[in-house]
Amino acid sequence: MLENKNNERTSLEKLGEFGLIDHLTQGFEIAQKSTIKGIGDDAAVLNFTDKKTVLTTDLLVEGIHFDLSYMPLKHLGYKAVMVNLSDVYAMNATATQVTVSIAVSNRFPLEALEELYAGIATACKTFGVDLVGGDTTSSKTGLIISVTALGEVEENKITYRSGAKPNDLLVVSGDLGGAYMGLQVLEREKEVFKVNPNNQPDLEPYSYIVERQLKPEARKDIVALLQQLNVQPTAMIDISDGLSSEILHLCKNSNVGCNLYEDKIPLDPTVISACEEFKVDSTMIALSGGEDYELLFTVDQSAFPKIKGNPNLSIIGHITQASEGAHLITRGETKIPLTAQGWNSFGNE
C-alpha cells in the first residue's frame, strides 16, 4: 500500500517537524464559525459561547487497529476521523473540530502522509469539521494516529448513555456485522496473496462489506433525521465494539434491562451470505463484530409512529426494569442473557 507509483520520495527528515505540519495541513479550510484560530499557535481558540461542548478522543495503532497491507492510507485517514465523529454524534451533537496527531517512522515517505491527510481532508470537508491542531512526530515502528474531536450541542439535546427508562424502544441505525465480515474477507485475501502474489482477488461480491470496513461513515444524518422528526432520544451510544457490548453499556449506565429480538437485528444480505460462506452465525457477528459505527439509541414509546418504517432505523427491542436483566430473544423464542463479547485490543494480540 505504501508503494507509490511516483518514484520520487521525499524524506520526512528533510522537511522536519514544522515543515511537515505546514505542508500536510495546507489547503485545509475553516468551515465552523466556532473556530476562531486553527493551526499555527500554541493552541487553537474556539468559541462555544452559545452551546455546550463535547469532546472525545481515539487512538489507532498499526498492527492493532489497522493493517496497511490492505488499508489504503487515504481510507485510514478518513476512518480515523469517522471513529471520533461517531462518538460526537452519539451525544446528539454537531461535530465541529478535530485535531490529528501522528507518530510515524521516518521510513514513511512524505507522499504516504499526504495520502493519509487527503483522507482526513475529505472527511473534514464532507462532515463540515475543521482541522484545528495536532502533533507530528516520529515513531520507532509503524504508524499511530490520535484524533480528538469536538462538537457542540444545545443543553436540552445532549443525549447520554444514562437516560433510558423501562418501556423505551431500542433502536439502531443502518445494519450490523458488515465491517467485521469485510475484515474477514480482507484477511482471507491477504493469506491468499501471501501464497500466490499473482492472484488477483475478486472483491466485487464483497464490495459492500469491504467498504463497511475500509470506509465507514459516521451517522451525522441520523442526528439530523432525529432533529427533523422532532425525536429526542432518551439515551444514545455508538456501536464501535459490537451490539451486545454497547447495549450492556447503555443498560448499565441507565440502570435498566432490555429485551433484544434476534429477528429484528438488521443484516444486509451480503453479510448473511458472507456469514454462510465463512460458516459463522450472523447474529453472533452482529452482536460481537464491532466497527459498524452505527448509532444505538432509546426513545419513548410515543415516538413509535415517527420512527416505524423509516429505512434508516430498526426497532430491535425494548427497555425493561434492571431486575429483569438484558436478554436476547432468539428466533426460537429462547431467552438468552446478553454477554459482552466486544472487541478487546489487549486480548487480541
Added chain:
Amino acid sequence: MLENKNNERTSLEKLGEFGLIDHLTQGFEIAQKSTIKGIGDDAAVLNFTDKKTVLTTDLLVEGIHFDLSYMPLKHLGYKAVMVNLSDVYAMNATATQVTVSIAVSNRFPLEALEELYAGIATACKTFGVDLVGGDTTSSKTGLIISVTALGEVEENKITYRSGAKPNDLLVVSGDLGGAYMGLQVLEREKEVFKVNPNNQPDLEPYSYIVERQLKPEARKDIVALLQQLNVQPTAMIDISDGLSSEILHLCKNSNVGCNLYEDKIPLDPTVISACEEFKVDSTMIALSGGEDYELLFTVDQSAFPKIKGNPNLSIIGHITQASEGAHLITRGETKIPLTAQGWNSFGNE
C-alpha cells in the same frame, strides 16, 4: 524502571480495555465548573459559555521523547500533562481539562500503568485540571501517550504568537538549558550503568537540571503573575524546542525582527557548570536545548516598571522591524543571525 518490588503483576489482558480505563481513572475528581460530564460516555460534555476555549494536543513516544530506563513512569505521566498545559498557558489561558490516551504493549503490567496515572493524577490535582476522557489500547511495541488539553480565557486576554510589535520588550520566565543538560547527565549515567551495573551514580550535584528534565513544571504561575501585575502580553509562546526556534516562530507570526542579548539569557549556575563539564557552550544550549517549558512573551515598553527586577522574569531583548531580522547580540557585541536549531524528532532517529 518497570521493575516493581511488588512481584504480583496484573496482566492487562485480564482486565480488558473497559476494565482498564475504569480502574486507572477511579479516584480522579472533577474540579472545574466547566466540566459537566467527564469520563463514562461517548464524549465528555463541557461548558465554555462565558469564555473562549483553547485546545492543544501532544504525542509522546517511547524511544523518541522519553527513555524508560531513567524516566520513572510517575514522572512521565506528570510531564505528559505539563507539556500540554504549557501550551494552554502560552495562550494566557486557564487550563481546565485534559484527555489522556495511551497505547501500551501488554507486556506492561497494570502496576506500571498505575504509576503513570498516579503522575497524571498529581499533575491534574496540582494544576486544577480535570481528566475527562481518553483511550487505552495495546501497541506492538513500547508506550505512546497522547494528551489533549483544553483551557478557557476571556476574549480580550487571549495571547497569540502574532501580536508583537517593534520596540516591545522580549521577556522569558525562569531559566533555560536545564532540561537539556539534565538529559545529558542522565544519558551519561545510562552509559556508565551499561558498563558497570553496580556503579551507583551520584546525581546530587545535578539534582536541579535532572529535575528540569524529569519533572518540568508548566508556568501557570506566570499567567497568574501577569494578571496580578495587570500586564497583557502582546505575544506569547512556550519554549519547548529551544529559545531560538521559539523566538523565530514568534517573529515570523508577528512579522517582526528582534535583538536578543546573550548576556541577558537566564542560566542557572548548575547549567553553567554542567556545560563546562560537558564542554558545550551554555548560550548554544539555552538557544537550542529545548524542553524547558518556560514562557517567552513580549510586552509593550510601558510595562517595564512592572516587570523589571521580578525574579521570575528576565528581559532578554527587544522587538525590531521585520526588515532588521532576528539577531543574537553576543557578549562581545557581535551581531549574529538567529537560526532555528530546535529539536526535530525526524532528524534524531
